Amino acid sequence: AAPPSALASLLNGDGPPAPHHCPAREGEPPSPDHGLPPDHDPAPEPCWDxxxxxxxxxxxxxxxxxxxxxxxxxxxxxxHPSRLLRWPLAARRDLPPEAYETLARDPVPGIRAELAENPAIGDDVMRALADDACHDVRRALAGNPRIPLDVLTRLAGRTRTGTAPLPRTDSASPTEIAALAASADPAVRMLAARRRDLPAGLLDALAADPDAKVAGAGPARPGAPGSRRGWPRCRR
Structure with missing residues (x-):
């Protein structure tokens, strides 16, 4: 393994690599797995010789x-002008705040989405990403375990986050969960309803929620109406 000093020298330009043959043809860099269609990447890569x-x-x-x-x-x-070289920084957890702020303004949605998942980014960056025009960025942010709860509730009504409990709500205190469950916004109550370890009283209240999506968001309860767990096994 290369020592950190050698890696730093490579990035600083103090140790340029020797030329080697590469199968890529001119103007056709290797295609990374962006997870996004090409038209989402506005900046072309530099010419490849x-x-x-x-x-x-x-x-x-x-x-x-x-x-x-x-x-x-x-x-x-x-x-850096190359998105391929900016992309790895989005997942790093040891960069200064100004680097994350720069990446939050990146023109490539995939880079911003990867950044949004990074628990090392600060609250200011998360709040900026919560207003991102790209849904995938906001959805990634909702899954960040360190997202402030008020930012998560802002996302709840306009971002599809799936049906599984989110890391931030899973780590929420009883007081925080009770506040979510008492929200006037059904999308926020649904966040609380997804928890698998709710106290019985709160679970019953959410199961009786007037909004059908909230009532159906929680785990099935043994013996509850419509719960398959409470039904006896069918006999042949």
Whole structure:
């Protein structure tokens, strides 16, 4: 494994890699798994010459993905022209706040979505991402275990977050869960209803919620009407 100092030198340009043959043809960089269609990426990649440029790019990406690469060497890449070199920074948890702020303004939705999941980003960045125009970014943010509860409730009514309990509501205190369950917004009450360990009184109250989606969001209770768990097994 390369020592951190060598990785930092590579990113700083002090140790440029020697040219090697690369199968990529000119203008056709290797296609990463973006998870998004190409038209979501507004910035084109720099020209690939099929030799040194391609190999150097691959080495830089590997260094940026390497968790032992010093953060101070990685940080300048937050606004690099290449999205392939900016992308690895979104998941790193050791960058200064200004790097995350820069990435939160990235033109590529996939980078912002990966950043939104990162528990190392600060509250200010999370609040900015909560207003992101891209639904996938907001959905990723809702799954961040450190999202402030007031930001999560803002997202509840305009972001599809699935049916499983969210990490932040799973770690919420009894007082916080009670506040969610008492919300006037059914989308917020639904967040509380997904918890699997609600006290019986709160579980019963949410199961009787006038909003059918809230009432049906919680776990089935043995013996409750419509609960398959309370039914005897069919006999042949």
């Amino acid at each position: 099929g030799l040194h440029t391609c190999k150097a790019h691959e080495l830089l990406r590997a260094a940026l993905h390497n968790p032992t690469t010093p953060a101070e060497a990685v940080t300048p890449f937050a606004d």
